[in-house]
Structures are given as structure tokens and as C-alpha cells.
Amino acid sequence: MINISEVLETNKMILEESLDVRTITMGVSLLDCADASLKTTCDNVYDKLTTLAKDLVKTGDAIGREFGVPVINKRISVTPAAIVGSACCRTPRDFVRIAKTLDRAAKKLGVNFVGGYSAIVSKGMTKADKLLIRSIPEAMASTERVCSSVNVGSTKTGIDMDAVRLMGETVKKTAEATRERDSIGCAKLVVLCNAPDDNPFMAGAFHGVTEGDAVINVGVSGPGVVNYVLRNTCRGESFEVLCETIKRTAFKITRVGQLVAQEASKRLGVPFGIIDLSLAPTPAVGDSVADILREIGLEQPGAPGTTAALALLNDQVKKGGVMASSYVGGLSGAFIPVSEDQGMIDAVNAGALTIEKLEAMTCVCSVGLDMIAIPGDTPASTISGIIADEAAIGMVNQKTTAVRVIPVAGKKEGDTVEFGGLLGHAPVMKVSGFSCEAMIARTGRIPAPIHSFKN
Amino acid sequence: MKKAIITVVGKDAVGILAKTCTYLAEANINILDISQTVVQEYFNMMMIVDVAKCTKSFDDVAAELGELGLGMGMKIRCQRSEIFERMHRV
Numbered sequence A: 001m002i003n004i005s006e007v008l009e010t011n012k013m014i015l016e017e018s019l020d021v022r023t024i025t026m027g028v029s030l031l032d033c034a035d036a037s038l039k040t041t042c043d044n045v046y047d048k049l050t051t052l053a054k055d056l057v058k059t060g061d062a063i064g065r066e067f068g069v070p071v072i073n074k075r076i077s078v079t080p081a082a083i084v085g086s087a088c089c090r091t092p093r094d095f096v097r098i099a100k101t102l103d104r105a106a107k108k109l110g111v112n113f114v115g116g117y118s119a120i121v122s123k124g125m126t127k128a129d130k131l132l133i134r135s136i137p138e139a140m141a142s143t144e145r146v147c148s149s150v151n152v153g154s155t156k157t158g159i160d161m162d163a164v165r166l167m168g169e170t171v172k173k174t175a176e177a178t179r180e181r182d183s184i185g186c187a188k189l190v191v192l193c194n195a196p197d198d199n200p201f202m203a204g205a206f207h208g209v210t211e212g213d214a215v216i217n218v219g220v221s222g223p224g225v226v227n228y229v230l231r232n233t234c235r236g237e238s239f240e241v242l243c244e245t246i247k248r249t250a251f252k253i254t255r256v257g258q259l260v261a262q263e264a265s266k267r268l269g270v271p272f273g274i275i276d277l278s279l280a281p282t283p284a285v286g287d288s289v290a291d292i293l294r295e296i297g298l299e300q301p302g303a304p305g306t307t308a309a310l311a312l313l314n315d316q317v318k319k320g321g322v323m324a325s326s327y328v329g330g331l332s333g334a335f336i337p338v339s340e341d342q343g344m345i346d347a348v349n350a351g352a353l354t355i356e357k358l359e360a361m362t363c364v365c366s367v368g369l370d371m372i373a374i375p376g377d378t379p380a381s382t383i384s385g386i387i388a389d390e391a392a393i394g395m396v397n398q399k400t401t402a403v404r405v406i407p408v409a410g411k412k413e414g415d416t417v418e419f420g421g422l423l424g425h426a427p428v429m430k431v432s433g434f435s436c437e438a439m440i441a442r443t444g445r446i447p448a449p450i451h452s453f454k455n
Numbered sequence B: 001m002k003k004a005i006i007t008v009v010g011k012d013a014v015g016i017l018a019k020t021c022t023y024l025a026e027a028n029i030n031i032l033d034i035s036q037t038v039v040q041e042y043f044n045m046m047m048i049v050d051v052a053k054c055t056k057s058f059d060d061v062a063a064e065l066g067e068l069g070l071g072m073g074m075k076i077r078c079q080r081s082e083i084f085e086r087m088h089r090v
Helices: A004-016 A038-052 A056-067 A092-109 A127-142 A161-177 A184-188 A223-233 A239-268 A289-296 A306-324 A342-349 A355-361 A380-397 A437-441 B016-026 B058-072 B082-088
Strands: A020-028 A071-078 A114-120 A146-154 A158-160 A189-193 A214-221 A272-277 A369-375 A401-408 A416-418 A425-427 B003-011 B030-039 B042-050 B074-080
Touching: A004 A223, A004 A239, A004 B003, A004 B030, A004 B042, A004 B082, A020 A038, A020 A056, A020 A239, A038 A071, A038 A092, A056 A071, A056 A239, A056 B058, A056 B074, A071 A092, A092 A114, A092 A127, A092 A146, A114 A127, A127 A146, A127 A161, A127 A184, A146 A161, A146 A184, A146 A380, A158 A161, A158 A380, A161 A184, A161 A189, A161 A380, A161 A401, A161 A437, A184 A189, A184 A401, A189 A380, A214 A239, A223 A239, A223 A289, A239 A272, A239 A306, A239 B082, A272 A306, A289 A306, A289 A342, A306 A355, A342 A425, A355 A369, A355 A380, A369 A380, A369 A425, A380 A401, A380 A437, B003 B016, B003 B058, B016 B030, B016 B042, B016 B058, B058 B074, B074 B082
Parallel strands: A020 A071, A071 A114, A114 A146, A146 A189, A214 A272, A369 A401
Antiparallel strands: A020 A214, A146 A158, A189 A401, A416 A425, B003 B042, B003 B074, B030 B042
């Protein structure tokens, strides 16, 4: 039987160490909504979402109250819109209507984000993919809750450099289209390599075509819990003790996510998909991956040793998590966004953390360059270069990588931008002034790496 | 049987247990086990209860116990027991 110290430990994690279920994300296939008429397609999308997910928010909140653990976000991910709209969209503006439909459905349902305004162009772009990508700036400017993602490469296909070039320009245009709100459109736009089909976290969530009609995916979090445990039990201990402690804590966190996911799946009558056991920081003090790195023994994230510390952390989180749930998927690991993690912001402000060091860190953690504000006058080709570098890391290392940079219109290095809420605030970081324009101007693809040929 | 865990945390005072138990009896909630500790003058109590025959909804019980706690300067939480079992048992 459960004893009092175990009960108090769980409640302490929830009440004092920011343990929460970060998101219940319902993935919904919109393949059966496609029609040759744009209006019919939009009507079908709206009707399907508002019918299937009508109880999502209510159910998430009820589960949170009964178990006494906060379920922070309730979200939707959908089939990449480039596929859904391929039969009916003739112009970028047609795709914007689909974005507005998704936004309208999200508001009706009370979910804070809907992901899947996406194109999967790892090897090449269809006409519809290009139209959707060209529509992203207007779609991000004219909607509030729609998240967009474009997958430009994979280990099996190589990197579509035409898409990389186009995405550099698209990120710039999106920043410009939302310049009066500190270019916030770019905070809802991510460029991926090896994007998973079942990721519940925004902005990269979409419901892949390998998925069923509907699925419940849950993202758990808890950097604050790991940080607290390390601070109180692990100072000066060996790596064995350190790793064991992180693993045990990740196990406990993931078990809560598994319980919530199964309960949500049962109540909503939608199959359970995966648990994404990511350490996702928030701007709240203490709920920080950077603070864990400090606790491992770094003066600041960015100091020599940071990549090793992050590799260790990421691996132990996975090892604890896979023991706790049979279906682990999504991104699963440690997130290192800058604007959403007060400890990372402090490290940038202290001059300890640069984009180049963050790039090295993305080789060993679950995602990539995330929520990084850069000067508004950064050329599109340089942004494409950053995207290509991250995609190459993902492609060669057979992992997901992503770029979510915000070239904040009108801001320069050293300025600060305020996105608000979970997106936090960020110092504008220095980007190398050396050009990669001639490389980005080349057309075609980077071939798949040799170790992808496993047949 | 549908088990829930009630925790009461706060400064120790007279009548905490009595008031909580009275509420539970009125709601037809059966107490299966009680344990308590006092750490640095702070009263920590845990009850394992069966809410299967409870006359109120789980939501209402959790909210009303929370209010009852506030009235005594205590924090009372009522949670379904699975969250603890899953976290601490393989």
C-alpha cells in the first residue's frame, strides 16, 4: 500500500517543483476532409475537428482535477495541410483559408494551439507544398493559434536544399508580416529534419499520414523536479549516482504522463498513441533545463562540458522513460529553447552561450535551435544556412533537428524581445556575418548519407 | 472499491481530524487507513478512502475538502490513488 512519504513526495513535485502534464494533444487525420472545392474542404475540416475534439478541453481539465496534477495545454495536431489542400488550393491565399479554418476550430474548442499547417518536403516539393510554404507568412500573420512546420530533410532522403532556400525567405517574410508584434509569427513556425509523425509538442506537431484516424499523444515535463532532486541529493556524487537519480526521476514523471494519457484515451474514446517524455522548460524560475546543467556542475550553460552534460541528461531521461511506458515517441529528450528558459536567457546575457554552442548542443539533445531571437537584418540566405546546418546534424545522426529562429524585424544584437506567456522573452543573439549565399543559391538536394542505405 | 488519497497539510491544531472525518461521513466516504506525522510543527496526514458509494461527485468532494481546509488554515487535497500507485510502484 502507498505510504505517506510517497504521497507527500508526489504532491511536493506537483506543488513546489512544477511537475505537470505539459500537453494532451489529439492527433486528427484530415485526409477524409479533402475535396475539389475549397469551401467544402474547409467545412469538412471545421466539422470534423469540432466534433471529434469537442470534449478534449473539458476532459483534460477533469483529469487534472481528479489526479491533482495540472494538465497545462490541450492541443490538436492535424494531417499536414499541404496534403489536405492539394486538390482544392490554387493559390497561397487558398491555403490561408484553411489556416483560418483551423484557427476558428481551435478557438471554438478552446485549445491554445493547432499544429499541422505543414508540408513534408524531405526530397521534393509538390505544387501544393510550394503554395503552402508561400502562404505561411500571411497564414501566421492572420491567425492566432495555428502552428506551422516544414520538414526539409531526413536520413533516408537527404536534404531538399530548394526547400531550405525557400524556408530562409519564408522565415524572413513571416517576421516582416508580424513585425508589429516582435515578429511573433516565427515563434509558430519551425523547420525540421527527421520530423516524427506523432510529436505532441508545438510548433512542430502534425498528425502524420502513418497515423490512424485519431490518436491521443501526451507530452510530460518536469525539469523543475529533476533540478530539485539533483540539488538535494546529488551534489558531489559520482556520475553513477547522478545518472541513476535522473533516470529514477524521469521514470516517475513519465508514469504520471502514461496514466493521464490512458485516462484521456479511455474517456475520449480515442486510441492512445505515445508519451513524449521531454524536459520542456517554461519561463518560470526553477523550471529550467539550464538550471539542471548548472546543477550537474557547469558555471553557466555554454561552458566547456555543456555538450557532455546535456548528452548525459538526455540519455538518462530516455532510459527512465522507456521503462515507464511501452509507447514512447515524439521528440523525447531535453529541450533547449532560449526564450522559454530563464536559465538559458541568463546564460546568453552573461555571454556564456552562443548560437554556435547551441548548435553543438543540438547534436545530443532531442531537438534543435529553438526560440532564438536573431537580428532583423539577418539575410535570408544566412537563415537558410542555419537551417541547412541543423538539417545536416539531424540527417547524419539519424535524429530530429529543428530550427525556430526569430529574425526580429527592426531589432539588433543586444536588444530584448517579449513574446509573452509560455513563449517568454529573449535577448537578440549574434549571428555570424560571413555569407553562405553562393552555397544556398545552388539548386537541388544534398544526397542521403551512406549509412542510410540499410536495405 | 474506488480509492482516493486525502492529504491534510498545515499547522497542527485541535479538531482537524474530527472536522475532516465528519465531512467524509456525511458524504458516505469510507476511511480505509489513516497515517500522520508532525514535522517541524507541521501536521501531515494521509487518508486512504473508498469513494465508491460517495453521494457526491469526485470534483465536488475535492473542491469542498479544499474549502474546508482553507477554513482551518490547512491545505486539503483529494486525489485519485492511481497517480501515487503508478509513480511509486512498477
